[in-house]
Amino acid sequence: MKVEVGYAKPEVQVILPVEVPAGATAEIAIRASGLLSRFLEIDLAAVKIGIFGKPCALDQVLRPGDRVEIYRPLIADPKEARRSRALKK
Amino acid sequence: MLALLAVCLLFALFGLLLSYASRRFKVEGDPLVDKIDAMLPQTQCGQCGYPGCRPYAVALARGEADINQCPPGGEDGVKNLAELLGVESKPLDTARGTEKPKAVAVIDEAACIGCTLCLQTCPVDAILGASKFMHTVIAAECTGCELCLAPCPVDCIRMAPVRETAATWRWPEPGAVRP
Numbered sequence: 001m002k003v004e005v006g007y008a009k010p011e012v013q014v015i016l017p018v019e020v021p022a023g024a025t026a027e028i029a030i031r032a033s034g035l036l037s038r039f040l041e042i043d044l045a046a047v048k049i050g051i052f053g054k055p056c057a058l059d060q061v062l063r064p065g066d067r068v069e070i071y072r073p074l075i076a077d078p079k080e081a082r083r084s085r086a087l088k089k
Numbered sequence: 090m091l092a093l094l095a096v097c098l099l100f101a102l103f104g105l106l107l108s109y110a111s112r113r114f115k116v117e118g119d120p121l122v123d124k125i126d127a128m129l130p131q132t133q134c135g136q137c138g139y140p141g142c143r144p145y146a147v148a149l150a151r152g153e154a155d156i157n158q159c160p161p162g163g164e165d166g167v168k169n170l171a172e173l174l175g176v177e178s179k180p181l182d183t184a185r186g187t188e189k190p191k192a193v194a195v196i197d198e199a200a201c202i203g204c205t206l207c208l209q210t211c212p213v214d215a216i217l218g219a220s221k222f223m224h225t226v227i228a229a230e231c232t233g234c235e236l237c238l239a240p241c242p243v244d245c246i247r248m249a250p251v252r253e254t255a256a257t258w259r260w261p262e263p264g265a266v267r268p
Contacts (some may be wrong), residue, residue, distance in 0.1 A: 008217040008225035010198060015227060050219045053208045067214070071222035078202035078221070081243060 001064040005033035007042065008072075014038070015067070026051070026068045027058040035070070042070055121150045128169050130161040133212035134234035136186045141212060149174065160186035161233075192248040193231040194238070196224055200245035207237035207246060 001022055006015040016033045026049055036042055048071045050056050055071075062068070125146035132142070137158035139145040148154035149170065156170040157179050164181055171178035181188065194216075196207075203221040215231040218224030226246075238246050251257055 006217050006227070008227055010195070010225065013217070013225060013227040013229065015230070048219070048222060052214065053205060053219050055219050055222075069217050069219070071217075071219050072225070074201060074203050074221065074223055075199050076202055078204075081200070081202050085243070 001062070003029050003062050003065065004067040005030055005035055005070075006067055007035055007039060007070045020062065024062055025058065026056060026060045026062060029062060029066075029068050030058075030070070047071065119147075119150055122146050124173060125149050125170065128162075128166065128173065129159060130166065130232075132161045132232040132234045134161060134232070134236060135212075136160050138185070155179075155182070157182045158185055160188055163188035189233075191251045192233045193228045193251055194226045194233070194235070194246050195249045196226055197245040197247070198223060198225075200243050202243055204242060206240040206242065210236045210240050212236065 001020060001024075003018055003020055003024075004015050005018055006013070008014070014035065016035060018029050018033045020029050020032055027044070030036065030044065030049070036044065044058070048055060049058065050069050050071060051060065051062070051066045052069070122143070123146075126143050129142040129146060135141065137145045137154065139148055139154070145154060145159065149156065156174065156176065157167045159166055159170075160181060160183075162170075167181055168178050194207075196216075201224050203218065203224060205218065205220050205224070207224060208216045208218055212234060213230055213232055215227045216224050216237065217227055233248065233251075235248060238248070
């Protein structure tokens with residue numbers, strides 16, 4: 001079945017189509033995509049992944065058409081940002 | 090007797106031919122809708138008043154919508170639609186928006202709080218991210234529809250014009266009249 005694996009940074013974004021056997025997990029798709037050799041900063045054990053914006057585990061079984069996404073942490077602290085916004089008002 | 094037989098044979102032959110042709114050349118859906126849809130810019134921005142480009146194409150094919158409702162398509166788009174549908178061209182309905190140079194959304198990473206509101210609004214899944222994780226616009230998939238700007242609670246999304254490079258340049262639409 002066809003799935004996609006995506007990773008995005010401000011300067012470069014990649015969405016790679018991958019052909020995986022039915023019943024494959026997110027981890028299989030990510031490893032098959034070759035993304036890990038292209039972006040060495042991705043540590044599969046530490047990153048958070050998901051499918052179309054919904055976080056999932058590495059052993060999540062994929063469905064055809066899924067887009068497995070590798071996320072990056074936030075820079076801003078949402079609570080701190082909210083506090084400073086409230087102060088400004 | 091022979092003539093009767095020959096005519097019957099001919100009828101049977103033509104009948105078979107017709108039934109074959111109706112199956113072989115079966116038209117799926119309305120070809121006019123596909124033609125109109127191919128002319129629309131596929132920004133899925135909804136400025137025409139329909140949920141996306143295809144619903145607008147369907148409405149146009151039915152004669153329910155006017156040809157000047159698509160700002161991203163611009164004056165050239167209106168002219169092309171007029172030609173396809175065989176109606177008089179008219180100026181773009183500027184109440185729905187104006188034609189702008191192509192731009193893509195860019196997220197200010199220092200301000201993004203990972204709220205997913207822009208993800209939910211994006212009609213083409215061009216933003217990659219999840220709740221409490223960084224959101225990033227996939228520039229190649231962004232249509233520049235600007236729908237993500239309004240929902241952002243920290244106003245961290247802006248539109249950046251796409252510079253014409255060898256990779257992004259495209260031939261102008263055929264039949265388009267350029268000033």
